[in-house]
Amino acid sequence: MKRLVILIATGLLLALIGNLKAQSISQTLDVFSYPESVVATETHFYVSNIGAQGQSTAKDGDGFISKVKKNGDIEKLHFLPKDDSLNAPKGVTVINNTLYVTDIDRILGFDLDSGNRVFELTISEAKFLNDIVAKAPETLFVSDSNAGKIIRINVGQNSYQLLDLPAMKGPNGLTLSEDNMTLYCVGFGDDNKPNGPIYRINLDPLSHEVIGDYKGQLDGAQYRDGMLYFSDWVGFEKKGGIKKLNLSSGEITSVKLGAPLGGPADFFIDFENNTMFMPALLENKFHIISL
Numbered sequence: 001m002k003r004l005v006i007l008i009a010t011g012l013l014l015a016l017i018g019n020l021k022a023q024s025i026s027q028t029l030d031v032f033s034y035p036e037s038v039v040a041t042e043t044h045f046y047v048s049n050i051g052a053q054g055q056s057t058a059k060d061g062d063g064f065i066s067k068v069k070k071n072g073d074i075e076k077l078h079f080l081p082k083d084d085s086l087n088a089p090k091g092v093t094v095i096n097n098t099l100y101v102t103d104i105d106r107i108l109g110f111d112l113d114s115g116n117r118v119f120e121l122t123i124s125e126a127k128f129l130n131d132i133v134a135k136a137p138e139t140l141f142v143s144d145s146n147a148g149k150i151i152r153i154n155v156g157q158n159s160y161q162l163l164d165l166p167a168m169k170g171p172n173g174l175t176l177s178e179d180n181m182t183l184y185c186v187g188f189g190d191d192n193k194p195n196g197p198i199y200r201i202n203l204d205p206l207s208h209e210v211i212g213d214y215k216g217q218l219d220g221a222q223y224r225d226g227m228l229y230f231s232d233w234v235g236f237e238k239k240g241g242i243k244k245l246n247l248s249s250g251e252i253t254s255v256k257l258g259a260p261l262g263g264p265a266d267f268f269i270d271f272e273n274n275t276m277f278m279p280a281l282l283e284n285k286f287h288i289i290s291l
Contacts, residue, residue: 025258027072027288033062035279035286037131037220037266039092039099044069045268045277046079047286048089048101054284057104057128061085065092065101065110070273072288082115084108091131091142091174091266102129102142107153121158123151131220131266133174133183135203143171145188150174150201163201165208170196173221173230173266186218186230198230198245212250214243220266229255231264231278238262238283242276257289 034054035047044067051062063086067079080086080099091102098118100109105126109119123129128146135141140153148167153160170188177184181203187196196218201208217233217240228245240263242255263282269291270277276289 025287026290029068029072029074029286029288030284031074031077032066032279032284032286033064034281034284035066035265036090036281037092038268038277038279038286039094040070040268040270040277041094044075046092046094046099047279048092050088050090050281054281056088056090059087059104061087063087063089063103065089065099070270070275080110080115081108081117082110084117090129091133093132093134093140095134096137100132100134100140102132104129107132107140107142109155119155119158121153121160123160125149125162126151130172131174133176135176135180141174141176141183143174143185145170145172148190150183150185164206165201168199171199172196172219175221175223175228177223184221184223184228186221187215188217188219188233189215192236194232194234198228211247212245212252214245214252219264222267222269224269224271229267229269231261231267233263233282234260236263236282240264240280240282242267255291261287 034050065080183201185199189196220231
């Protein structure tokens with residue numbers, strides 16, 4: 001019996017150690033310039049940098065995109081743009097080897113092999129373009145946090161349309177359901193208050209609703225298997241984290257990260273490798289987290 005108790009206790013201790021190791025920041029990169037968003041491909045991840053001063057609305061030309069290997073090695077810090085300039089890039093997405101990025105009042109696309117700019121569209125009504133998600137090679141959705149709007153982009157026609165929806169509270173992170181018919185959006189709130197809700201937008205026919213009662217300063221979002229992962233700054237201090245919403249039951253739980261984060265922004269979870277890539281905007285750092 002004593003041996004059995006020892007074995008059980010040892011097993012529990014190993015499980016506890018394993019959990020602590022599995023839910024911790026494994027690597028922190030501090031070479032970026034206010035990293036805001038990240039997207040991953042099979043071999044690399046790409047990080048948008050607002051710029052040296054962190055001026056998110058300044059057209060100062062100091063923003064850039066970094067190319068990083070999955071193990072955290074910086075392949076090229078200033079990877080994009082090659083010839084043009086970026087001001088304060090934020091949301092990024094990759095589709096068909098083209099990286100699309102929001103930049104205050106415009107969307108740009110860059111070929112990842114050549115680095116050449118292959119797309120540019122200015123949104124005349126834009127106030128603060130933020131996150132971006134691709135529904136198809138020719139259809140993108142972009143959030144305008146300060147205008148409270150979601151914008152549909154037609155890449156082939158180089159045109160856009162504001163979705164005919166009531167104004168939202170700081171629409172920020174965007175992510176699509178598996179069938180691409182539902183767009184989820186999390187809000188950062190308005191007047192710097194933690195009153196941003198979670199929205200579900202049905203694309204055909206167009207409608208939207210608020211999901212549940214949770215509110216905060218919500219930033220990044222990612223959908224997977226009926227779960228909506230989202231980041232919450234909580235405040236303008238180092239106390240943010242990641243939540244997980246079960247869209248069937250409505251239950252919200254915390255993703256254990258080992259430590260609070262300062263301004264957790266547009267993250268990317270690599271579910272196949274149980275890794276989260278996390279820009280911490282207020283810290284001016286980038287964390288690679290083992291889940």
